[in-house]
Amino acid sequence: MSSAAERQHAGPPQPSSLQTPVLQRELDATHTWQGPGGAKPSQITRWMSKRGVIAIRSFVIFIALWWLLALWVNRPVQLPSPLRVAIALGGLIAAGEVSENALISVSRLGISLVIAAVLAIPLGFLMGLRREAEAIIDPVVELLRPISGIAWIPLALFIFGVGDILPLFILVYVAFFQILLNTIAGVRNVDQRLIAAARTMGVGRWAVLRYVIIPAALPTVMVGIRLAFAAAWAAIIAAELIGAPSGLGFAIEWYRELLMSPKVFAFLVVIGIVGYFADLALRALQRWLTPWAQGTELA
Amino acid sequence: MIRPAPESRWTPVINAVLLPAVLVIAWQIWAVTLPADTRAPAPVGVVAAFFHLAGSGGLFSATLQSLGRVLLGFAFAVVFGVGLGLLMGSSRSVKDNLDPIIESFRPIAPMAVLPIAILLLGTGTPAALSIVAYAAFFPLLINTVHGVSRVDRKLVQAAMTMGVPRPRILATVILPAALPSIMLGARVAMGVAWTAIIAAELAVGAKSGGGTSGGIGQMMFVFYAYSIDLNGIVVCMIVIGVVALLIDRFFRATERWLMPWRY
Structure with a gap:
């Protein structure tokens, strides 16, 4: 018992100056030692090294390379130029196809994350708090977990057919295990001394759960939800590509079959952007729900 | 803590078997109540299908084909992911310039x-390989960058003070110090790659009219679309799960063997 508490208090190693990136520092050093007397970097150099500027510059170079490659390959069906992709993207946005399919995919994702959370969080609390429950349920979890959600697609196609249920089933399945395992870990890692202290002061079981265990476990649960989102976002494209008549995964495959590759690439861009902003939204939710848990970021 | 009753040494075994056994038996009972011409899978049928498929050698060769693709794609990902990761971890300007591109590709799923x-590349093996390599690339890259950027710089300085040339520092100081992180990345990457190959084979089978891509994903699709053998599908699912589990155990064992100082 005491060793467990100690382990908890050891905590993750604090980033110290000793652990800052090695060669990175040397490189900085070589940069600042530009000339005798340590000439300060000019205005332009400083502006060029700003984060946003670097990002834009990288994108410009990337798009230029893509364009050159497209010109050199000169097979627009296989590798369309960035301009044609941008035009296709503009057309798709104007026609409302992007918002329609993105909305379908994102709402499927949202619904299935909510269903998975509703199923997995109470079960996780039960398994985290009660050893007997964990001993009995855990074998089933460990038997099913290695079978990836995607491997369920053929069987689910047979049971549900092509439609809305299939992607929801696959996503709930994928998200469930991530949330469950993180909930169990979060409940398990609550500082036992906090619970003991509350119990000593005569706090009831439910109050301990409400005011000690849930707040302490919630940050880990939120990490589980973000991991679940990442896994589900990868799975939704597969599920829609094979077994749904709508959504981003369906759209991208639809235009590939028609060999309209600028539109395929345009939807790829949309998938990247939507995925990025969905993760941003989840981070915001995480900060809002568990403001006391800053620093428990995903590695 | 005081345990209320002394546990028999069989208790853990009974606990582990209890719920799976109950579920399998319930599944079998449910399947028996269905009309005789049902296609619904049942435990007995799954076992029979397993022996049939394993006996003909088809299951084994399909699994081997998928595994071969995963390993080849994974090898590409190791070369690019770890190579680029070492570069990005040790040079800040490389990292700053490549990060925006990497981060904007990361939310794009392999599928x-x-x-x-x-x-x-067409519907053959090269397309499947590229998907596997793409899927495995990101975990490898990100964990390598993380591992290299956390190497104790006193070690590097000590080596430099003693006049060790840079390539040797990379090989004898930075790489071993970053190895735990790289191996973690490799384990995650291999799991993702295995999922990706199943998805790729399934989708190629589903979308190119049952092309000749082969592999266990393709086998599942053939069971779904042509022979409508749901017991066969369940056998494939179990094999996929077992392979995923073996891959995970293999990487954990390798970690222990490569880095005995951590265990």
Whole structure:
């Protein structure tokens, strides 16, 4: 018992100056030692090294390379130029196809994350708090977990057919295990001394759960939800590509079959952007729900 | 803590078997109550299908084909992911310039890249390989960068003070110090790659009219679309799960063997 508490208090190693990136520092050093007397970097150099500027510059170079490659390959069906992709993207946005399919995919994702959370969080609390429950349920979890959600697609196609249920089933399945395992870990890692202290002061079981265990476990649960989102976002494209008549995964495959590759690439861009902003939204939710848990970021 | 009753040494075994056994038996009972011409899978049928498929050697060769693709794609990902990761971890300007591009590709799922891989490479093995390599690339890269950037710089300085040339520092100081992180990345990457190959084979089978891609994903699709053998599908699912588990155990064992100082 005491060793467990100690382990908890050891905590993750604090980033110290000793652990800052090695060669990175040397490189900085070589940069600042530009000339005798340590000439300060000019205005332009400083502006060029700003984060946003670097990002834009990288994108410009990337798009230029893509364009050159497209010109050199000169097979627009296989590798369309960035301009044609941008035009296709503009057309798709104007026609409302992007918002329609993105909305379908994102709402499927949202619904299935909510269903998975509703199923997995109470079960996780039960398994985290009660050893007997964990001993009995855990074998089933460990038997099913290695079978990836995607491997369920053929069987689910047979049971549900092509439609809305299939992607929801696959996503709930994928998200469930991530949330469950993180909930169990979060409940398990609550500082036992906090619970003991509350119990000593005569706090009831439910109050301990409400005011000690849930707040302490919630940050880990939120990490589980973000991991679940990442896994589900990868799975939704597969599920829609094979077994749904709508959504981003369906759209991208639809235009590939028609060999309209600028539109395929345009939807790829949309998938990247939507995925990025969905993760941003989840981070915001995480900060809002568990403001006391800053620093428990995903590695 | 005081345990209320002394546990028999069989208790853990009974606990582990209890719920799976109950579920399997319930499944079998449910299947027996269905009309005789049902296609619904049942435990007895699954076992029979397993012996049939394993006996004909088809299951084994399909699994081997999928595994071979995963290993080849994974090898590509190791070369690019770890190589680029070492570069990005040790040079800040490289990292700053490449990060925006890497981060904007990261939310694009491997399966979303599949249509483009099919456009560029056709429906054969190269498309499947590129999906696997793409899927495995990101965990490897990110964990390598993380591992290299956390190497104790006193070690590097000590080596430099003693006049060790840079390539040797990389090989004898930085790489071993970053190895735990790289191996973690490799384990995650291999799991993702195994999922990706199943998805790719399934989708190629589903979307190119049952092409000749082979592999266990393709086998599942054939069971779904042509022979409608749901017991066979369940056998494939179990095999996929077992392989995923073995891959995970293999990497954990390798970690222990490569880095005995951590265990």
